[in-house]
Amino acid sequence: MTDQTVATAIPQPRAAKNKTASAGQWRLIWWRFCQHRVALASGVVILLVYLVAAFAEFLAPTSEQAYDPRFTYAPPQQIRFAGYDADGTFHPLYVNGYSAKIDPIALNRTYVTDPSVIIPVGFFVRGEPYRFWGLFETDRRFIGPLEQGQPFYLFGADRLGRDVLSRTIHGTRISMSVGLVGVTISLILGIFLGGISGLYGGWVDDVIQRGIELLKSIPTIPLWMGLAAAVPISTDPVTVYLWITIILSLIGWTDMARVVRGRFLSLKTEDFVIAAQLDGCSKMRIIWRHMVPSFMSHIIASVTLAIPTMILAETALSFLGIGLRPPVVSWGVLLQEAQNILAVSSAPWLFLPGLAVIITVLALNFLGDGIRDAADPYEY
Amino acid sequence: MTVDADHRQSPLLELRDLKMHFPIRRGAFRRIVGHIKAVDGVSLSVNRGETLGIVGESGCGKSTLARTILRVYHPTGGEISYTGRSGAPIDLATLSGPALKEIHRDIRVVFQDPQSSLNPRLRVIDIIGEVLKVNGIATGSELEDRVAELMRSVGLRPEFMHRYPHAFSGGERQRVSIARALAPEPRLVIADEAVSALDVSVQAQTINLLQDLQERFGLTYLFVAHDLSVVRHISDSVAVMYMGRVVEKAPTDAIFASPRHPYTEALLSAVPTPDPRLRRRGRRIHLAGEVADPANPPSGCPFHPRCRYATGICKSDVPPLRSIATSDHSVACHLADNLKLNPFDEYAFAELH
Missing domain, CATH: 3.40.50.300 (P-loop containing nucleotide triphosphate hydrolases)
Known part of the structure; x- marks a missing residue:
């Protein structure tokens, strides 16, 4: 039998399948992920949140510490379009100013927005100067009042007259990076220990697995509280931040290690891994070329699902006052300030950072679900 | 070749x-x-x-x-x-x-x-x-x-x-x-x-x-x-395995024409025959029970609990693989010399005509 006759005797894949036929794993995953609309939208949200974290100084109308005692607990303003001020000048974008009212009994000042006062607002206005990424000095801000010093509180003001929106934006950087850094540390620990556990098995596996069970059996909040209490009170905020992320990932790696171990265990006996072994591949080549690509997408999904846990943990710790402390601004620190009856009754806008937490965590969960569903495109 | x-x-x-x-x-x-x-x-x-x-x-x-x-x-x-x-x-x-x-x-x-x-x-x-x-x-x-x-x-x-x-x-x-x-x-x-x-x-x-x-x-x-x-x-030749051992090995034709191990006979009877004229109704041998637990094999011949010809010696002694008939046909069965086992359908058919 000649080669040609054999070749024509066999039905070959149809031309219509051409696109998927030579599509690699990541392209297949991407196609499948795109069919998951909610996950796709969540991915865009998460991308925006990280952009906010990256360009916090530029996007926030003020710095996180700027205060104005004239406007303590000022309610949120609403952005309005096309209006004329008292002089009859046209303003495409403006907010209303405040008028103070003094409660005759309690003698405290409350602010209400005053429709007769118009504060013109613009994009790329001059504000407080700041160093952008520590690279260069600038005073341009994405949005703000045209005239510096005018009240501009889209999310309202706190007890010192600080802008809650600006603080939430600055808090994004800390909160989101705690998630990323924490997950990175637990990923490294998890892949390393889980990989050893799954690859070598035997007593090594036993020791690591029992260790994980021990760590998981300790209630997290008391453990975190104990560890956080061990961080000296005098340390500077940046070091505290580092310590907190390490403490958080100390628990976080266990789940990652279990995922990695499970993948290694199931792949180790797969025929294609044995085939690679018989092809003469070295152990490292088998791991990196034949095994890791098979579960990388699952790892990415677990990572995405682990970030919200980290964010929530940081928020919880800071909320309890044992995590990050002012002057560092994170969503948890902001929420801690909303932790009194006054906030609930008269300044509910102090809870707005909580909305940021909810949106981010939900979006990350949807995104993670979407990635997990798309992670294995080879279910024929 | x-x-x-x-x-x-x-x-x-x-x-x-x-x-x-x-x-x-x-x-x-x-x-x-x-x-x-x-x-x-x-x-x-x-x-x-x-x-x-x-x-x-x-x-x-x-x-x-x-x-x-x-x-x-x-x-x-x-x-x-x-x-x-x-x-x-x-x-x-x-x-x-x-x-x-x-x-x-x-x-x-x-x-x-x-x-x-x-x-x-x-x-x-x-x-x-x-x-x-x-x-x-x-x-x-x-x-x-x-x-x-x-x-x-x-x-x-x-x-x-x-x-x-x-x-x-x-x-x-x-x-x-x-x-x-x-x-x-x-x-x-x-x-x-x-x-x-x-x-x-x-x-x-x-x-x-x-x-x-x-x-x-x-x-x-x-x-x-x-x-x-x-x-x-x-x-060219076939080896039949049962519970980790070879129970019969022979050239392909020999094993299909004259199986010498009861297990081989049962396997042959289970092969579906496409030609209805060659089918022998009710001649299929159903083996009783399951393959024994390999962690706890039966005494003697591992096949004896399922063998319909088993006798006392099968329960006590492990049969060695030995040559029978021709030098290239070997079988691990105590009774191989005395059993008349059914060949594969096509051979049975050829015998009849």
């Missing part, structure tokens, strides 16, 4: 009392509480250019035997004597490191399920070419040419080498698997249930392909299967 007569008589692979026992570990300290004797004293030989079929039901140790020969496992005991290219015998059982890697170019495997034996994340060229790349046989465009040639020889269009396995049908994927096995120009190919996962029509094509390739490249096959009709088509 293109391989000349003198070569045919020399065994390429010879197993002597090969054993593969897996420890059963229990408890917190992983104490060994017993052994599963998956392969328990197998002695076989395959001549160059020939095909040895190994049959038996699931769990009889035939796949373990294949993997032990490939040295996926480290054998518990015995010898795997392989005649190297220089003509000198090499004991694979004790080989390791670079020497074993060298042997893995000579002895290749085709797995049962191409779905799991082909990495879905690698392109066909990477799957077939991996062994060439890793062993430094070919790289770059040379590798591409070699893969194209291999794909042509198994009946695949070389233009599809940049596709992923998911773009191929089951039969085509098995061809990729065969091409991978042939890549380093092996001498012995172990087909571990290589056609069992395929449709009957595709099975036939694949078997024909394997036979063509055997002729072209002078390959020796160790063909592991549970389907006797497939084995009969491709094998």
